[in-house]
Amino acid sequence: MCGRFTLTVTWEELMMRYLIDPESVSPFHMPRYNIAPTQMVTAIIHDGRSNRIGQLQWGLVPSWAKDPSAGSKMINARSETLEEKPAYRMPFYRKRCLIPADGFYEWQKTDAGKQPLRISMRSGRIFSMAGLYDTWITPDGQKLSTCTIITTEPNTLMEPIHNRMPVILRPEDEALWLDRSPALEGSDPGASSALEPLRELLKPYPAEEMQAHPVSTIVNSVKNDTEECIRSITSS
Template identity: 35%
Template sequence: MCGRYAITLAPEAMAQMFDAAPANDLPPVPNFNVCPTVQVATVRSADGVRSLAPMRWGFVPHWYKTLSDGPLLINARAETLAEKPAFRAAARARRCLIPASGYYEWTKDADGKRLPWYIQPADETALVFAAIWQDWEVDGAQLRTCAIVTTQAQGAMAKIHHRMPVILRPEDWPLWLGETGHGAARLMQPAPEGRLRWHRVASEVNSNRASGPQLIRLL
């Protein structure tokens, strides 16, 4: 799963990386504790033109009458993405990318205490998560929402958590965004061994109100 992440890339750097037109209302960066329900930077493509714009992290199916009408859908499982009523239309036609610098997962010690880990690219480049999006509207108000696609973790990563976000390489972005035809399902694989590294961080990040670069420092 992916329930918290960090982003330090400036909007200009993200726009250049994705060759995307940036919106004027992108969320502020750096943010070392991006939490569900906040606005996050996303990349989508329409007619081959990419845009970098904010969406609410927390996918809201069209049948929800309120934002809290059902579970908070921050992740979508790759294995059932094409089958779940909430996600299947988005899986076909509304796929997007979410850039990140790293993300957090938790293990537990013998006493049940939650121990946070910060997971980042081994080569210190950016992470790009596969995601899906959905417009939700009620009483004339419209909200664009998204969820991060996750898959089964493998190898050493599985010792931290059994799930992980689907992480896409630059050569995968056009296919995921629907720019180069069909077959995006084959991209929903765990990151290869050695692609990521991780270290323990202080329990301060256990609070969704915590902020600052100290959250990602080696404990």
């Protein structure tokens, strides 16, 4: 699964990375070192003309849900069953997003207990996790926009650590994931061959481009959100 991640870059770096006009939105991002479920996360969507940046609550609440309580149980969506699960089917067809990150945490079982690891790109650069979003209308008419991160089988780096990992998209595939062309939003998109390229993106990211480092157990508490969370330590 993917239950914690980091986005420690500056607002300016985000805007440049996703080709967003800095005058189109007021800054809201600050470096974050321990992002957790139910919190607001930065997300990128495409409005049909250009990329847009905003915030979504982590934990998908389907538009048809009776109440928002299901969100805490839908922080991740398995890639293998997206089109089988009612909560994820239509978002996969029509409401795809990017969740920017520069690392994510996973806990590896050891003789001494669970050791938290931070997994990142060897390049140190921002990467995009494949996400889905939806909007739920509250009883008083307010909109609650939420998201989930898609997971897949582990690559060889992740396999000894955990049996799942987030779907990470190559930069050249991000535009396809965000594509909102009519061919991908038809009345019966599940029958459209145009969706096959999207399905092909739901696979493990190359292990040779990633790295994992042990970090302090302070990341175990969501209250801790400082640079110390990402500092590499020597595993005992």
